[in-house]
Amino acid sequence: MTEQNLNLPDTDSYDPAASSLAGSVDPAVMAELLSIRSSIDNIDATLVFLLAERFKATQKVGFLKAAHKLPAGDPGREAAQIARLRHLAAEAHLDPAFAEKFLNFIIGEVIRHHEAIAEDHQAAAQAAGPADADRTANA
Ligand SMILES: C=C(O[C@@H]1C=C(C(=O)O)C=C[C@H]1O)C(=O)O
Numbered sequence: 001m002t003e004q005n006l007n008l009p010d011t012d013s014y015d016p017a018a019s020s021l022a023g024s025v026d027p028a029v030m031a032e033l034l035s036i037r038s039s040i041d042n043i044d045a046t047l048v049f050l051l052a053e054r055f056k057a058t059q060k061v062g063f064l065k066a067a068h069k070l071p072a073g074d075p076g077r078e079a080a081q082i083a084r085l086r087h088l089a090a091e092a093h094l095d096p097a098f099a100e101k102f103l104n105f106i107i108g109e110v111i112r113h114h115e116a117i118a119e120d121h122q123a124a125a126q127a128a129g130p131a132d133a134d135r136t137a138n139a
Pocket residue numbers: 058061072073074075077078081106107110111
């Protein structure tokens with residue numbers, strides 16, 4: 001989650017009116033588009049903050065699982081959460097298939113992080129020696 005896209009403009013100079021359409025659209029239409037986009041800006045910022053909080057929480061789960069040698073993925077939990085979110089999506093008039101795809105995308109990334117945390121944990125335990133490795137496993 002820390003990769004940077006070097007092709008993007010830097011955020012200090014964020015221009016809410018940036019558009020490939022500038023100059024080629026009726027100014028009244030452009031004004032309406034920019035007005036709607038200001039809500040999209042707020043929503044996208046919120047999504048980033050929400051995702052950051054979610055990844056903070058899942059990172060804690062990753063450390064807990066690594067310390068107790070639990071598997072990275074939990075298909076039972078995933079199935080329950082996906083069913084719940086599909087239901088909520090339908091109620092909110094969001095395509096449930098999209099909600100499922102989005103959640104699966106995030107879960108895939110979380111599992112990748114958990115596997116990396118487990119590998120780091122294992123490597124640290126091995127570097128510390130067998131006695132320490134046992135102690136860490138039983139922590
Ligand atoms: C976060 C967890 O680990 C994994 C990721 C999940 C998620 O991002 O919702 C759910 C289950 C696990 O596959 C967990 O077990 O709670």
